Amino acid sequence: MTAASTPAQAGKTEAPLLSVRNLQKVFPTRGGEVRAVSDVSFEVGRGSIVGIVGESGSGKTTVGRCILRLVEPSGGEAVFDGVDLFGLSEKALRGYRRRLQIIFQDPYSSLNPRMRVGEIIGEAIDTHRLARGKAREARIAELLGRVGLNPDHARRYPHEFSGGQRQRIGIARALAVEPELIIADEPVSALDVSVQAQVLNLIQELQRELGLTMVFISHDLSVVEYLCDDIVVLYLGRIMEKGPAQEVYANPRHPYTKVLLSAAPVPDPGAKRERVILKGDIPSPLNPPSGCVFRTRCPHVIEACASAIPPIEEVGPGHSVACIRQKELAGAAG
Amino acid sequence: MAAPASPAGRPRLASLILQRKTLVIGLIVLTVIALLAILAPLIAPYSPSRLSVVNRLKAPSERWFFGTDEFGRDVFSRTIYAGQLSLLVGAAATALAAVLGITLGLMAGFFRRFDGVIARIIDAMMAFPDILLAISLVAALGPSLATVIVALGIVYAPRLARIVRASTLIIRELPYVEAARALGVPTWRIMTRHVLRNLVSPILVQASFIFAYAMLAEASLSFLGVGVSPEIPTWGTMIAGGRQYIGQADWMMLFPGAAIVLTVLSLQLVGDGLRDLLDPRLRKDL
Numbered sequence: 001m002t003a004a005s006t007p008a009q010a011g012k013t014e015a016p017l018l019s020v021r022n023l024q025k026v027f028p029t030r031g032g033e034v035r036a037v038s039d040v041s042f043e044v045g046r047g048s049i050v051g052i053v054g055e056s057g058s059g060k061t062t063v064g065r066c067i068l069r070l071v072e073p074s075g076g077e078a079v080f081d082g083v084d085l086f087g088l089s090e091k092a093l094r095g096y097r098r099r100l101q102i103i104f105q106d107p108y109s110s111l112n113p114r115m116r117v118g119e120i121i122g123e124a125i126d127t128h129r130l131a132r133g134k135a136r137e138a139r140i141a142e143l144l145g146r147v148g149l150n151p152d153h154a155r156r157y158p159h160e161f162s163g164g165q166r167q168r169i170g171i172a173r174a175l176a177v178e179p180e181l182i183i184a185d186e187p188v189s190a191l192d193v194s195v196q197a198q199v200l201n202l203i204q205e206l207q208r209e210l211g212l213t214m215v216f217i218s219h220d221l222s223v224v225e226y227l228c229d230d231i232v233v234l235y236l237g238r239i240m241e242k243g244p245a246q247e248v249y250a251n252p253r254h255p256y257t258k259v260l261l262s263a264a265p266v267p268d269p270g271a272k273r274e275r276v277i278l279k280g281d282i283p284s285p286l287n288p289p290s291g292c293v294f295r296t297r298c299p300h301v302i303e304a305c306a307s308a309i310p311p312i313e314e315v316g317p318g319h320s321v322a323c324i325r326q327k328e329l330a331g332a333a334g
Numbered sequence: 335m336a337a338p339a340s341p342a343g344r345p346r347l348a349s350l351i352l353q354r355k356t357l358v359i360g361l362i363v364l365t366v367i368a369l370l371a372i373l374a375p376l377i378a379p380y381s382p383s384r385l386s387v388v389n390r391l392k393a394p395s396e397r398w399f400f401g402t403d404e405f406g407r408d409v410f411s412r413t414i415y416a417g418q419l420s421l422l423v424g425a426a427a428t429a430l431a432a433v434l435g436i437t438l439g440l441m442a443g444f445f446r447r448f449d450g451v452i453a454r455i456i457d458a459m460m461a462f463p464d465i466l467l468a469i470s471l472v473a474a475l476g477p478s479l480a481t482v483i484v485a486l487g488i489v490y491a492p493r494l495a496r497i498v499r500a501s502t503l504i505i506r507e508l509p510y511v512e513a514a515r516a517l518g519v520p521t522w523r524i525m526t527r528h529v530l531r532n533l534v535s536p537i538l539v540q541a542s543f544i545f546a547y548a549m550l551a552e553a554s555l556s557f558l559g560v561g562v563s564p565e566i567p568t569w570g571t572m573i574a575g576g577r578q579y580i581g582q583a584d585w586m587m588l589f590p591g592a593a594i595v596l597t598v599l600s601l602q603l604v605g606d607g608l609r610d611l612l613d614p615r616l617r618k619d620l
Contacts, residue, residue: 065512068516070512070515070516093518094518097516097517097518098518100516101516101517102512102513102516104509104512104513105509106509109508109509109510110508110509110510110512110513111510112510112527112528112531112532113532113614113615114531114532114534114612114613114614115527115531123514123517123519123527124517127517127518127519127520128517128518157614157615159614159615170513173513173517177517
């Protein structure tokens, strides 16, 4: 392990902490194969936050689960600090478990109802033998304080807390092992709007203080814009567009990204903009459209879209798009 | 889980138990029954096998609290002696069924490769009438106390296995199990800490049923002549023997029957009470 990580550390400043390459995930079902994720590649630089956005069924949660090997990927690689996580044995992976953590969407089912908060956080500490006895108790208290809870809460059970508080417990559990990378899988979408902002601020604060690297999965574009450095737009398991968040928001190049952005509310009643309404639903991943998967709903579809899967092309520094018409559309939109 | 001496003034286990009337009543009744059975040699006014031809089928009185049977044996003495075996069979068979059932259920629910085989075996065993299965097991192994316990433990294991398997299938997909996996918690610890701990309630409820069923099944086995040898009284054999005399001496069935009913009832009260006590959501400990 040390031998493998030495060369990576030499180029620490430049190499991304996590590099996902050609990730594939196929779920075999009775009706055939479901291609949940196809050919997804992106990089996450140290200390940055990458947002993965897409509607339900776009495969964004599966991407997160695959990186952590909670779901076994069908292909591709995820290079974390120079080591391909997908190539590790279950045993070797255990050491990496400490360095990658996850925050779940549902604050109710993600905490064992029979365990006290102290046990839940303590389990993380015990599993990696990080502290014992008094030091362990102190660490639990410190973590609870860090996420804005009272150290006394360690003796309580999860059902005694509100959704927002429970999410804080989930965050404390993830932080307990001092991870380098956290995958946040829609961490606020199950919460009340009034609580969402508090938890988001907490996540942002922690990310800055601890220098965390994050993959932030969400369907909420405004949240992603607020939080993320880079953004990856998924549709039906494929990347439509990716790039620096500011650039993608200011200058979306893929028709799907444009539609998504036009659907996001703008806090200005006077703002005028073109609203593009999508027709139909996301197609079944059992039987995805040929060529570009978005063509069945794309307002700019032409015949050529059906013939081949559009390659991902770079259109700016770090900004790439998978659309064969992106050039002419960019010209037309001005 | 160990009742912590809590500095914050949280109630201890004892006071948590005392808050629950049904649990307390169940525990008291069960303790009294168990003590009567264990201390039978000290309490019983007569030997359970002492015959007295002149005193056949006497009604309950000051001399014979529960009357006498067709051989003039004291029903009270026999009832408390019988408790020893009946409770032993019930408890041991339940314990065995629990160990087998929980192990099989967890394995089937957790490891897909075992699931097909174990689930089919469970189904096949459940499709068989309990008593028939027990009889064939006892017949194959030779009748004795140990065989009866083993046979009943095997017969009732699928009931628990099925519940444990079904719940495990649900629980292992829940995010808190995923969280544990993401932390690298070893599989066996996920199975005990996260899965089994959330199955305590259904297991307790089912176990209290199995205890009762096992006592009754022991009676049926003894009645059919494949159980414990007839000179040792059990509640089941006493009821079976009293059946013929129900018209003349209903006390012969009434008292061992009442003993079974009381035991089962108090077991259920204890099972329910423990279930509530162990579920933090139902625990009112503020």
